[in-house]
Amino acid sequence: MPPILVIARLTVQESSRRRLLLALLILTLVVVGFSAWGFNKITTVTNSSGNTLPPAQVAVVTSQLLIVVVFMFSGVLALSAAVVSGPLISSEVESGLLLSMLARPVRRSEIVIGKWVGLGVLVGVYAAGAGLLEIAAVDWATGYVPPHPVDLIAYVAAEGLVLLSLGMLLSTRLPGITAGVIALVAWLIAWIAGVVGDIGTGLQNQALENVGIVSHLLLPSDGLWRGAIFAMEPDTLIASMRALGTFGRANPFAAIDPPPIQFLAWVVVWFAIMLGLSVWSFRTREI
Amino acid sequence: MAEVAEQTRRAASQGAASGSPAVKTVDLTKRFGHTVALAGLSMEVPRGEVFGFLGPNGAGKTTAVKLLLGLLRPTSGEGWLLGKPVGDLGTRRHIGYLPELFRYQSWLSAAEVLALHCELAPLPRSSWKDEIRTVLDTVGLTDRANDRVGTFSKGMQQRLGLGAALLGEPELVFLDEPTSALDPVGRHDVREIIRGLTSRGTAVFLNSHLLSEVEQVCDRVAVVDHGRVIASGTMDDLLSGTTVRVRATGLSQAGRNKLSDFGRVDDEGDQLTFNNLNPDRVPDLVAAIVAMGARVYEVAPRHQTLEDRFLQLLEDEQK
Numbered sequence: 258m259p260p261i262l263v264i265a266r267l268t269v270q271e272s273s274r275r276r277l278l279l280a281l282l283i284l285t286l287v288v289v290g291f292s293a294w295g296f297n298k299i300t301t302v303t304n305s306s307g308n309t310l311p312p313a314q315v316a317v318v319t320s321q322l323l324i325v326v327v328f329m330f331s332g333v334l335a336l337s338a339a340v341v342s343g344p345l346i347s348s349e350v351e352s353g354l355l356l357s358m359l360a361r362p363v364r365r366s367e368i369v370i371g372k373w374v375g376l377g378v379l380v381g382v383y384a385a386g387a388g389l390l391e392i393a394a395v396d397w398a399t400g401y402v403p404p405h406p407v408d409l410i411a412y413v414a415a416e417g418l419v420l421l422s423l424g425m426l427l428s429t430r431l432p433g434i435t436a437g438v439i440a441l442v443a444w445l446i447a448w449i450a451g452v453v454g455d456i457g458t459g460l461q462n463q464a465l466e467n468v469g470i471v472s473h474l475l476l477p478s479d480g481l482w483r484g485a486i487f488a489m490e491p492d493t494l495i496a497s498m499r500a501l502g503t504f505g506r507a508n509p510f511a512a513i514d515p516p517p518i519q520f521l522a523w524v525v526v527w528f529a530i531m532l533g534l535s536v537w538s539f540r541t542r543e544i
Numbered sequence: 545m546a547e548v549a550e551q552t553r554r555a556a557s558q559g560a561a562s563g564s565p566a567v568k569t570v571d572l573t574k575r576f577g578h579t580v581a582l583a584g585l586s587m588e589v590p591r592g593e594v595f596g597f598l599g600p601n602g603a604g605k606t607t608a609v610k611l612l613l614g615l616l617r618p619t620s621g622e623g624w625l626l627g628k629p630v631g632d633l634g635t636r637r638h639i640g641y642l643p644e645l646f647r648y649q650s651w652l653s654a655a656e657v658l659a660l661h662c663e664l665a666p667l668p669r670s671s672w673k674d675e676i677r678t679v680l681d682t683v684g685l686t687d688r689a690n691d692r693v694g695t696f697s698k699g700m701q702q703r704l705g706l707g708a709a710l711l712g713e714p715e716l717v718f719l720d721e722p723t724s725a726l727d728p729v730g731r732h733d734v735r736e737i738i739r740g741l742t743s744r745g746t747a748v749f750l751n752s753h754l755l756s757e758v759e760q761v762c763d764r765v766a767v768v769d770h771g772r773v774i775a776s777g778t779m780d781d782l783l784s785g786t787t788v789r790v791r792a793t794g795l796s797q798a799g800r801n802k803l804s805d806f807g808r809v810d811d812e813g814d815q816l817t818f819n820n821l822n823p824d825r826v827p828d829l830v831a832a833i834v835a836m837g838a839r840v841y842e843v844a845p846r847h848q849t850l851e852d853r854f855l856q857l858l859e860d861e862q863k
Binding site for chain 2: 258260263267270271274275352353354356357358359360361362363364543544
């Protein structure tokens, strides 16, 4: 097996043996169970005339609640990715664990890419597993299925990968806890900057709008989150928000358009840059 | 059995004469900012020999090993392992390394850690089982093969690290303080393992400040201090002198000063230690002390130990 895959397998194995996967599985099942119960209550809500909500209204309410629940899932994924990737390299350098491995015919780039691939697989599997479970639970409870479920999972997974990539880059030089905290703060700042950008759009203020654009370029986590939101919204909701013009675009928990293809292309380039920087940083580090 | 081992060793030594040395460095230097960790290290370790790299804490021993293994980049100078420039990926297939700071995946079992190193080495998969069994037996961990490393004592983890360094019958093994966490039995085992390695022609680069161990197993040593090699050679080259301890009373200060004609003296009151004294001069020494009116109670010549020589070298350096 090539060294990259050996390291990737070792990373997955470590998460499994350290019971990280088990903890995430149990917590996810609990959240999905509670949310299914909550979503089911939407179908029993009555309007002023005593009738249950029509399907179109159920879909709109459900989509909004789903966005909040998925925000929590994406947050868990981003936080976990940052916390796990922060010490990914640095802690193994500090403890000496990498010393004997690096004396083998293994390139440092293979260590970095292998770890990224291993954690990337975990992020992808968690995003897909948790996403599908939640979508199935919502479908069972309300009959609503988001219009773009595959896109939704892909965007949430990509958001996790963004935090993983940032945490790992920092981990090649900084102590684990510092790298993890910086990645988390960066994620929150990027989200807030995205909200500022939305407000700028609503107020038609170019300077504020630029804050959102620049933050999306520097750390594309919020831009990907907007893609996930769009994938969850029913067409009727999108149409009504479009009718509101710029004000319709000023909601941090709503998206009128999918992320532009140029942004998605940039995300691919961004991943390549982050991986390249991580490899360069680790290769030039003295151990 | 011992004869066969000796023959193998001789054959390896002959091979060494014709082939490239196991380790060669020319002016290898490493600076960290203004601190010189290693200053122009030039040395050669023949194949099949046990080379002791000695020095006090912070002398630059671990830095030298890390430079040779490509974990650090030299500020200047060059190095070769098994005839190939330092950092050559292919050469690492033939090298074993036990770091001073040894740590292994606590969530894996001992056998799994060794399998991981077999895979990274890389060794043919068909040989893993035998390699792992042999190595576990060599380092005395057969009974704990399937236990998680996280449950191991420090000494057992060091044994495991030693086992990982031995996988695949390497041509060169770096052991950085290999007995730091071991009890006397473990230290004895490590000495036996090192002797076993040399018997099959493996060169061993042994970093240590446990001088008695080095004295027992090394063919050749270099003493490093403040990043500089202050002495090197075979054990016989380094330990040629004799130390003589004399217990005498009634010696005046003037008399004591005169005794410095017999070489460097450690004066501890009634006890005087003459370093690096030719054994033929012992009767003259005793006669001189008696002539000064002193009473001699004990004269104890002994062959200089590596520790004596090591301390003497460091003392000379400080002057």
